[in-house]
Amino acid sequence: MDLYAENILDHYRHPRHKKPATRHPPFDSVHSRQPETIVHTEANLSCGDEISISLNIKDDRITEIFWDGTGCAISQAAMSMLSEELHGKTMTEIEALTPQNIYDSLGVPIGPRRAKCALLGLLTLKNTLRTHKGVDHVSWARLIALHNH
Amino acid sequence: MMDIDMPLDIAFIRRQFPFLRASPPPVYLDSAAMAQVPDAVLNAMTQWEHSSRANVHRGMHARAEESTIAYEAARSTVQQFLNAKHSDEIVFTKSCTEAINLVARSWGETHLQENDAIVLSMLEHHSNIVPWMQLKDRKGIDVLWMDIDENGMPRMEDLEKHLKTGRVKIVSVTALSNVLGVTPDLQKIIALAHEAGALVLLDAAQAIAHMPLDVQKLDCDFLAFSGHKLYGPTGIGVLYGKRKLLETMPPFLGGGMMIREVHTEGFTPADLPAKFEAGTPPIAEAVGLGTAMEWLVAGCRLQVANSSHASSNQQRRTGILWDDIQPHEQSLLQHATCSLQQISGLHILGPTPDSQLLTHGCVSFTLDSVHPHDLTEILGRRSIALRAGHHCCMPLHKRLGIPASTRLSVGVYTTKEEIDACVQAIVEARKKLNT
Numbered sequence: 001m002d003l004y005a006e007n008i009l010d011h012y013r014h015p016r017h018k019k020p021a022t023r024h025p026p027f028d029s030v031h032s033r034q035p036e037t038i039v040h041t042e043a044n045l046s047c048g049d050e051i052s053i054s055l056n057i058k059d060d061r062i063t064e065i066f067w068d069g070t071g072c073a074i075s076q077a078a079m080s081m082l083s084e085e086l087h088g089k090t091m092t093e094i095e096a097l098t099p100q101n102i103y104d105s106l107g108v109p110i111g112p113r114r115a116k117c118a119l120l121g122l123l124t125l126k127n128t129l130r131t132h133k134g135v136d137h138v139s140w141a142r143l144i145a146l147h148n149h
Numbered sequence: 150m151m152d153i154d155m156p157l158d159i160a161f162i163r164r165q166f167p168f169l170r171a172s173p174p175p176v177y178l179d180s181a182a183m184a185q186v187p188d189a190v191l192n193a194m195t196q197w198e199h200s201s202r203a204n205v206h207r208g209m210h211a212r213a214e215e216s217t218i219a220y221e222a223a224r225s226t227v228q229q230f231l232n233a234k235h236s237d238e239i240v241f242t243k244s245c246t247e248a249i250n251l252v253a254r255s256w257g258e259t260h261l262q263e264n265d266a267i268v269l270s271m272l273e274h275h276s277n278i279v280p281w282m283q284l285k286d287r288k289g290i291d292v293l294w295m296d297i298d299e300n301g302m303p304r305m306e307d308l309e310k311h312l313k314t315g316r317v318k319i320v321s322v323t324a325l326s327n328v329l330g331v332t333p334d335l336q337k338i339i340a341l342a343h344e345a346g347a348l349v350l351l352d353a354a355q356a357i358a359h360m361p362l363d364v365q366k367l368d369c370d371f372l373a374f375s376g377h378k379l380y381g382p383t384g385i386g387v388l389y390g391k392r393k394l395l396e397t398m399p400p401f402l403g404g405g406m407m408i409r410e411v412h413t414e415g416f417t418p419a420d421l422p423a424k425f426e427a428g429t430p431p432i433a434e435a436v437g438l439g440t441a442m443e444w445l446v447a448g449c450r451l452q453v454a455n456s457s458h459a460s461s462n463q464q465r466r467t468g469i470l471w472d473d474i475q476p477h478e479q480s481l482l483q484h485a486t487c488s489l490q491q492i493s494g495l496h497i498l499g500p501t502p503d504s505q506l507l508t509h510g511c512v513s514f515t516l517d518s519v520h521p522h523d524l525t526e527i528l529g530r531r532s533i534a535l536r537a538g539h540h541c542c543m544p545l546h547k548r549l550g551i552p553a554s555t556r557l558s559v560g561v562y563t564t565k566e567e568i569d570a571c572v573q574a575i576v577e578a579r580k581k582l583n584t
Contacts, residue, residue, distance in 0.1 A: 003526060004581060012582070047522050047538055048552020070552070072520035073582060117522065 003108050004073060012073040017083035019066045040128035044120050049075045051124045055086075057132065062086050062094075067124075072117050074106070079121030081105045091129050097122060098146045119143060157473050162449050163562050165189065176533040176567045181327055181355060181511045181558030184380045186441075189448050193440035194382065194433045204429055206406060220432050223439030224422070230442045231372065231389055232363040237421040238395065240388040241430050245354040246276040248373035248388035249321070251425060252350055253280035255398040256319075256371075263289035266316040268347075270295040270303035270333060271548050272326040275541040277352040281321065293317070297548065300500040301329040308338060312345035319348045324356035324372075328540050328556065329499035330482070330508030332356065339368055348394070354378055358560070359478060359509040361471050364389055376434060380561070381441035385434035388425070395421050402427040446470045449561060474561055478509065481559045481568060485512050488572040489557075492579075494518070498554055511558035513540070519579050521555040527578040533571050 041052040049071030056064035065086045067079055082102065086094075102122050103110050110118045119140075127137040163169045165187040169177065177185065197219055203212035205220045221236075228236045242248045261267075267281055271294060285292050293311040295303040303322065311317050320342045325332050339349045350371040353362055357374040364372055371394070376385040390398075400407050400418050404427035409417045418424045447470070489495055494517035500506040516524060521537030528535055536556045539546045546552065557571065 003530070004523075009582065045543075047520075048546075049520075050552075072522040072526075074523070114522075114526070 003110075003114070005108050008073060008077040008106060008108065011077035011080035015076055015080040017065050017067060018069075018080065020068055036132070038128055038132045040124060040131050042120060042124040042127060044071070044075070044116055047072065047117070049117065049120055051075065051079055051120050053121075053124050053128045055128055055132075057091075060090050062089050067121070069121075071120065074110070074114050074117040075120045078102055078106055078118045079124075082121045082125065086125075091133065094125060094129050097126070099144060100147070115144060116140065157450065157477050157561065159477070159562065159564055162187075163564075165449065166562055167191070169562060173532070176531075176570050178557045178559065178563065178567060178571055179534045179536050180358075180560035180563070181378065181556060182536050183383075184358060184378050184560050185562065186382065186437075187380055187444055187449070189444045190381055190437045190441045194437040197433050197436045202433075205432055206423070216432060219436050220430070223435040226439035226442050227387055230446070232365050233389055234365060235392050238389055238392050240390065240395070240422045240425040241435050242373075242386040242388055242425075243384055243431060244386040245352065245373045245375035246280075246386070248375075248386045249277055249350070249352065250280045251388055251401045252321075252371050252373075252390070253284050255401045255425075256348075256394070257281075257284045257288070257290075259397070259399055261288050261290050261318055264291070264316060265318045266291040266293050266311065266314065268293045268295060268308060268311050268317055268320040268322075268342075270322045271297045271545055272301070272303060272323050272329065272331070272333070273321075273542070273544070274323065274327055274352065274354065275543070276354075277321055277323060277350075278544065291316070294544075295322070297545075300504045300506055301326065301331045301498070302500075302506070303333045303338075305334065305337060305341070308341055312341060312347065315345070317342070317345060317347045319350060319370075321350040321352065323352045323354075324362065325353070325359060325509055326499075326542075326545075327355045327511065328513050328542050328545055328554065330511045330513075331499060331506060332360070332509060335367060335369070343368070355510050360475065370394055376438040376441065379438070379441050380445060382431075382434045382437040385431045385438045387438070392421065395425070398425075400424050400427065404428045406430070445474075445561070475509075477561065478559050478563075479507065481563050481565065482508055482510075482512055484565050485557055485559070485568045485572075488568060489514055489575075492516070492572070492576060494579075495575075498549060498551075511556050513554045513556040515551055515554050516575070516579060519582055521553045523582055524555055524575065524578055527581065528571065528574050531574055533574050535571070 036057050037054060039054045043050040051067060051069035054066045055062055065083050067083055099119055102118055106118060123143050130137050166185045168185040201212055201215040201219055203216040205217045224236050224239050227239045233239060269278060269292060281292055284290060295307040298304055320338060322333055322338060324335060342349045348370040351369045353372050353374040356362060358379045370391050372389040374387055377383045407419050407424050407427040409419045486497060489497060496515050498513045499508060525535045525537040538553050540556055
């Protein structure tokens, strides 16, 4: 099966929820109570891929997501697909996401060579929320070892 | 006798490589990471396993003697390949990396004091950076850098400036960049360093397969390389060091073979080169490396099978073999550079076109809006092998302002048709990713 399937290339060419970091809205102006905005960046040093996520959180739920990044088609498409699933999710639900969820969204076989490409967005997302909570970041080794229950 | 004015018979050479005999043949443009191995090398290693397998310098039985003779013959072949003065100036290691670590640990620990300095260039591979960084942390020495100019050449004025401090004890530079394909002015670096009382180590991991390296003519103090980029096996490397320097250096690793005497209170080290070859060495691999050198000197051009222990070609002066290999590889790189430049948005790293600088071994590039990993993944699915990433040169990539690049590298068996197939595939891959 072609790794560069049409749905992946579509997300790569037309990424959803992607905006340059400076244009992230500082808060949700519709609501009177200002939600918190958290920004976090992770990089894959071995290939230079980088993803920044900006989340607005209100009442423990994600109300807004923007991301920015550079990298290969797999890392960017995986982040774009992930971003479509996040609205209204709680922090507990994000913590429960596993690598398999990402592979299922991509729908193509991801070998060990490309696992870190596929999972950079998920790592960034989990650590954005962990930054918010003030708990230790999840490492690559821990993330890759996570399995569905 | 072969006629050295004859161009290489590439089809004949390719038939000697099992990897290239696959059908359909792969387009292998990653020899800078790992060169393929000819039958002659594999046969010599198999022959050693079948009939001479025994430990070296230990034991009186016939096989032990045969094995020792084969191992030491390989050392002599390496000595002749580098034109080293003495065979005990050749130390077998497991890799080029280990050879550099040997110098950093053994020579560096003994001869460097706090506030001494060493000089590296921005072109260096991590294996010629990290051992010195470890030393920096342990000994409190400074690591000074030679920046590169617009052609990717290390700046001589930086070297001169550093040497003027009077603190520099060693200059450790690559003899050929594994990313840009440029060769620093080695003669000048060595002359300047020696004038200032500093030693020079050449990282010849890439250079060894693409140009003559005469250690006496160069007058370098150390030179390191590994077998797998020279059409030889993995797991074998070489450190060349001037005898008078190696003699002043303590053993690197401790164990069997590196000792003269061990008693309950201590030990005395063996003479060169055994002092630096603790433990059972990579014997089959040494035999393979020696054979790879013999093959490159003569065997790759002979239309008859070469004996694994052929010594008739050992009298050839170094340099002869390059008269046909270098023009072949130069024409390949020129063809690759010209073809790649036709692709809009493709940027070749390294010397500017009007610099007149020759490059060797490889050409690296970036392609607008296409990540090197996507490009090489798509090419790889068509059996076209290129390397992508930072090529173990993160400081160089940071200096160039790019996270990663794609590298096309050539070897003695590479053809223009392979490069054409690669260029065509790059155009198609970009169309696939960006349309």
